[in-house]
Structure formats: structure tokens, C-alpha cells
Amino acid sequence: MTDTLAPTPKPGILDIAPYVGGKASIAGIAEPMKLSSNENSLGAGALAREAFAASLSKIHIYPDGHALKLRAGVADHYGLEPGRLIFGNGSDEVFALLNQVYLTAGDNVVVSQYGFLAYQISAKGCEAEVRQAPETNYKCDVEAMLALVDDRTRLVYISSPSNPTGSYNTGEEIRRLHAGLASNVILVVDEAYAEYVAAPDWETSLPLARDAANIVVTRTFSKIHGLGGLRIGFGYAPLAVCQAVDRIRLPFNVNCAGLEAALAALSDEAHQKASRDLVQTWLPRLTQAIRGFGFEVLPSVGNFILVIFPEEGRTASAANEHLMSRGIIVRAVGGYGLPNALRITIGTEDQNRAVLDALSEFAAG
Ligand SMILES: Cc1ncc(COP(=O)(O)O)c(C=O)c1O
The missing domain is CATH 3.90.1150.10 (Aspartate Aminotransferase, domain 1)
Incomplete structure (x- = not known):
């Protein structure tokens, strides 16, 4: 047959x-x-390398699925509530998890014309439409983003600084974007390159996220910390978002060597x-x-x-x-x-x- x-x-x-x-x-x-790939050309720091080497004796043990030590370290370092952190296999996985939790067929996400491609790929994998807002001078235009939002929009992605253009949006622009969104639309602010910014009118959106029920700010250990190969990123999110993500997150999505190295990297000023x-x-x-x-x-x-x-x-x-x-x-x-x-x-x-x-x-x- x-x-x-x-x-x-x-x-x-x-x-x-x-x-x-x-x-x-x-x-x-x-x-x-x-x-x-915008890796750290100095590589990882000495403290992260030592922690990675020390983790060798424990690689037969499953990682802590709740990343408790790193969670406490990140919370302490940035002054955030530990329960509001989502750890991912790179911040890429945080975007994918958010898309998986919030998107069904026919929903849409709004991204900027030259925005990082990872947001779109997993959104399309959820049968969602990706709407790209035109940029002005290679910079995300928040009014153009808002013009694309409708009642099927579930997530809006902005990166500041943005890859590959290197442009950024001011805190005032990001607050305007957030203010224009209905409270059931999640604004994801990707701050993968935050630590490099010298522009005085750039500001982190972590404080804005603290009091909002619909903002997720992501950071990564792949750039300034030089740990791209270990795949650790995190999102600071409303508690309800963290709890929803935890329903589908793979139990051991972040590896043990990465957890140790990332914690050490945080303190390697x-x-x-x-x-x-x-x-x-x-x-x-x-x-x-x-x-x-x-x-x-x-x-x-x-x-x-x-x-x-x-x-x-x-x-x-x-x-x-x-x-x-x-x-x-x-x-x-x-x-x-x-x-x-x-x-x-x-x-x-x-x-x-x-x-x-x-x-x-x-x-x-
Ligand atoms: C804007 C932006 N966000 C996120 C990432 C992904 O970082 P991660 O290694 O944490 O997945 C990158 C990597 O190049 C990036 O350029």
C-alpha cells in the first residue's frame, strides 16, 4: 500500500x-x-568562568527549576521582587513563552520595522499576525506602533536599544507607548543592550514595569556579561504573567552551569x-x-x-x-x-x- x-x-x-x-x-x-552576533569581545569575566568551572562537579544533577539562587541575586541586584522574574534559555525564550501564553490564531503582535526578529518568529508559530510599524530615521516610532494596535493585539514589542539599528527610545516615548495601550495588551521592553547605553535621556523601564499590570522588561546575560553560549535571560513581569508562563515553561529550561555563571557575572563589576x-x-x-x-x-x-x-x-x-x-x-x-x-x-x-x-x-x- x-x-x-x-x-x-x-x-x-x-x-x-x-x-x-x-x-x-x-x-x-x-x-x-x-x-x-554582538557578543562581548572580551569574553566572559573571571568570576563567571570560575563559577562555570566549579559547576562541572554538579552537572549530573538537574538544575533548580525555579532558579532560586539566581532569582535572589537578580532581585537584589536590580531591586526587584523575586517572584516577578521569569528566567529563560536566553531572553529569546522569554519572548517565545509570552507569545505561547498570550497568542492564539488571529491575534496579532505589533513590532517595529527593523525590530529584533526573534519576537516575530515565535509569534508566527502561534498563528498570530505580525504587524510592523514603519520607523522614522531607523528609530521606533511609538505613534506608528499605536496606530497598528487593535482589539486583537495581545503584545507590543520594543527594544531599546534596538538591534540592528542601535537606536533607542527615551523613557518618555516608552511611557507614551504604554499609556496608549489597553490594559490587556502586554508591552514587552527588551533591554538586552541596556548596560552599554551612555545616552542621558535613555532610561530603563524597570521602574515603569513595577507598577504596571501589563509590562514585561527583559534583560540578558549574553551581552555585557559575555555568556551568550550559556543562554540565560530574564523578564521582569507582573505576577499574574509569571504565574501563567510557569504553567507551560519547561521545568528545567535553564541549565545549571548557566545559573552559576550568571550569578557570578552579576557581581563582577x-x-x-x-x-x-x-x-x-x-x-x-x-x-x-x-x-x-x-x-x-x-x-x-x-x-x-x-x-x-x-x-x-x-x-x-x-x-x-x-x-x-x-x-x-x-x-x-x-x-x-x-x-x-x-x-x-x-x-x-x-x-x-x-x-x-x-x-x-x-x-x-
Ligand atoms: C535586541 C535583542 N534582544 C534579545 C537578544 C537575545 O538575547 P538572548 O541571548 O538572551 O536570547 C538579542 C541578541 O542578539 C538582541 O539583539
């Missing part, structure tokens, strides 16, 4: 463009410079300072130098810059090829609707100089 039936994914699944992470290798180059100082030194230098080569560089408050190349001649794809030929991997962002741009993570001094040399050669032809 021939059976032609095949397992069929839910509607919409095969329409989702797979997430393409930053490249990690270049054929023929043993140790390329990886500046493609020297590493956080060194990481911030490196970015704050090189962000303006790279921005100015690359502008001097004749390319547009968007103002950024994250640990990366977005460089925009001409549509013809010295294009982004030609620049990417040239950088790769010099052993440098950056991120093409065509998937974000930015085919003429490359996102470059701020590296170590040597890496940044290599980027400048390569782009200066490229500009000169």
Missing part, C-alpha cells in the same frame, strides 16, 4: 523565514574575527566596567572613522554599529566579501529589510583596527 500522507506543520509554519544567526567561520581561515569602557571608547572612534571613509554609520548606543553602503559600486555585499577576505565576519542584515547595510560588533582594539584597515582599503578600492 502506498501512503502519500505526510506530517503537516500547522498553518504558517513553513512561511516563517528561518532565523539566520551570525556566521562563525570563513573557509580557509583558522581563527576569523567574529563580529557578527570590574568585567562589566571593562566591557562598557571598551565599547564607549571604540563606538565613537569606529563611527567617525567609517563616516570619514564615506559610508553612513547610524548613531548607536549598543555594542555594535550599523553601516549603510551605497546601492551601487561599493555595496554592502562587496564590503562583506572584502571583510571576509581579511578574516572578519560581520552581519549582513538583509533579513531585517536592510540589504544595503552591515552590522559590526565592537571588538577588541586589534579587531577594531583590523575593521578600519579593511574598510579603508575597501573605500579606496
